[in-house]
Amino acid sequence: MNIAVIGTGYVGLVTGACFAEMGNQVVCVDQDRQKISALGQGDVLIHEPGLEDIVRRNLAKGRLSFTTRLELALQSANIIFIAVGTPQKSDGCADTGHVLEVATKIGETLSGPATICIKSTVPVGTTEKVDNIIRKALARRRVNYRHDIASNPEFLREGSAIHDFMCPDRVIVGCHSKRAARIMRQLYEPCLKDSEHLLIMGLRESELSKYAANAMLATRISFINEIALIAEELNADIEEIQRGIGSDRRIGPHFLKPGCGYGGSCFPKYVRALVNIAKQNGIAALLLGAVDERNEAQKQILHRKLENIFEGDLGGRRIAILGLAFKPETDDLREAPAIALIHQLHASGANIAAHDPAANAAARMLQSTGLLPSSGLEILDDIEASIRGADALVLVTEWPQFKQINFHRARQLMHTPVIIDGRNLLDADALGRLGFLYSGVARKASSERTYTISAKQRPASEQATLQS
Ligand SMILES: NC(=O)c1ccc[n+]([C@@H]2O[C@H](COP(=O)([O-])OP(=O)(O)OC[C@H]3O[C@@H](n4cnc5c(N)ncnc54)[C@H](O)[C@@H]3O)[C@@H](O)[C@H]2O)c1
Known part of the structure; x- marks a missing residue:
């Protein structure tokens, strides 16, 4: 195709x-x-495992090309995907401006029949709007190419x-035309486990399914984060609770x-x-509002743990941040908890030495545009350089390589042996044995080793540095 x-x-x-x-x-x-x-040279500017290989292979085979000229791309296309941002x-709603602008251009440029699919995540009703825009533009041109619309x-x-694209759990297609459904089935056939995994539904149901799926996952995360806060106060280990509830098949x-x-x-x-969509339709999305609020509050727990350990005074402390990207295997910093932590630490007067295996360049870009502080923040490519002389090491992104750090050496490099593990990635007991003051998220070892440690209980060398 x-x-x-x-x-x-x-x-x-x-x-x-793909x-x-x-x-x-x-x-x-x-x-x-x-x-x-x-991209035309085969250079992928984002970090996504395996993507550059596929781009290069298909460029070489002549199956993939790149252009800034929409009219060139539409010349022979029988399926058009809209995947703009x-x-x-500022009011929380999704800005569909790029999608609608592209719809206008498609209507002005289309030169034959096509199936037009909206892949961008859009509020309910947007796919119908795109359809109307294209229809009107074609009518203005007095051409009547048959086009089908799909979400x-x-x-x-x-x-x-x-992996997710090539082996999806399911593919959702919202459409009203049998022809569009047939074309989409044919297109996705190579990656479907079986025909049951292509779910055909209405446009609105498809659009809302995307929001609902993400909101469900976010809800689970905010739920366990809230349980973790309660567990930490009650000195209960969240990993045991995870096992306890996760083994329930329901x-x-x-x-x-x-x-x-x-x-x-x-x-x-x-x-x-989704909160906004609900509000516009007269529904108070109480649960989803709380999911968002819990998440914003959760982005403050690492700073609060540091403040507790250093008795409210982070001024002049050197804090090593490991992990900037919002999750491993990406360089995406959008809404990353590490970004929030950097701003909180900067406001407390700390000096930050940050390192990420993939997102350092993206972070420097934010720094150069003023979205991250230009002073008091070093972004370091060398993990040892970020740990050296640190008063605390804070792990924010669960990159697997952080598990491989030689913590015996880290202990020697650091000024104060404090580790805050924002993802419960590290071996708390092993770090305790190495003499670290370790704090995870509601891990039993963490509560014992941080909040209940009094100055008297600390080793002499630690007392001197923690209290100086
Ligand atoms: N990133 C994800 O993990 C993810 C997953 C599922 C869905 N989505 C949704 O998919 C959509 C795209 O997300 P993304 O992360 O790829 O965004 P992105 O910001 O990485 O990419 C969007 C691209 O669209 C281009 N663009 C914008 N207007 C254009 C126009 N008029 N003509 C041509 N190009 C234009 C931009 O230059 C940019 O390269 C969004 O709606 C997003 O919510 C994202």
């Missing part, structure tokens, strides 16, 4: 590259000239996007890991958008 994908970000690029890998002819379009020029507006929300996760173990809050371009944005 001949496919055009408009918007070549995380979703558009993965969509285009459909090319399945043997289709794909043209990806973006308004960002720099991005398109790099839908950023959050095809994307469920990939950054960091495992290729509940299941997924998305029940406590931490320092969720981030990224999806969960926070979609939960707030």
Whole structure:
């Protein structure tokens, strides 16, 4: 099939590259000239495991190409995906401006029949709006190409996007036409486990399913985070509770890991958008509002733990932050808990030495545009350099390589042996044996070793540094 994908970000690029890998002819379009020029050379500017290999292989085979010119991409396309961004507006609603602008351009440019699919996450009713815009533009041109409209929300996760796209749990297609349903079934056939995994439904149901799925996952995270807060106060170990509830088949173990809050371009944005959609329709989304509030509060727990340990005085302390991206295997910093922590520490007068295996360049970009502090924040490519002389090490993103750190050496490099583990990734007992003061999220060892440690109980060397 001949496919055009408009918007070549995380979703558009993965969509285009994977459909090319399945043997289709794909043209990806973006308004960002720099991005398109790099992609044309096979250079993928985002960190997504396996993506660059697929892009290069399909460029070489002539199945994938990149352009800034929409009209070129539409010339021979019989399926058009809209995958442009839908950023959050200041009132929490999704900004569908890019999607509607692209719809207008498609209507002005289309030169034959096509199926047009909305892959961007859009509020209910947007796909119908896109359809109307295209219809009117075609009528103005006095042409009557048959076009079908479909909603095809994307469920990939950054960091495992290729696997998620190639082996999806399910593919949702919202459409009213049998022809569109048939074409989408044919297109997705190579990656479907069986025909049951393609769910055909109405446009509105498809659009709302995407929001509801993300809100459900965010709710589970905020739920376990709230239970973790209670557990920590009661000196109960959250990992035991996770096992206790996750083994109930009605509940299941997924998305029940406590931490320092969720981030990224999806969960926070979609939960707030859904709250707004509900409000606009006269419904107070009490539960979803609380999910968002709990998450914002959760982004403060690491700072609060540091304040407790250093008795409210973080001024001049050197704090090593390990992990900036909102999750491992991505360089995406959108709504990342580490960004919130940096601002809180900066306001407390701490000096921050941050390191991320993939997101350092993106963080420096934020620093250069004033979105991260320019003073008191070093972004270091060398993990040892960030740990050296630190009063505390705070793990914010669960990159697996952080488990491999030689903590014996880290103990020698650090000024004060304090570790705050915002993802419960590390071996609390082993760190305790090495003489670290360890605090995780509601891990029993953490409560014992932090909040109940009095100055008298601390080793002499620690007393001197913790209290200086
Ligand atoms: N990132 C994710 O994990 C994820 C997962 C599922 C769904 N989504 C949704 O998919 C959509 C895209 O997300 P993303 O993360 O890929 O966004 P992104 O910001 O990474 O990429 C969007 C791209 O669209 C381009 N663009 C914007 N307006 C354009 C126009 N008029 N013409 C051509 N290109 C244009 C931008 O230059 C950018 O490259 C959003 O609605 C998002 O909510 C994202």
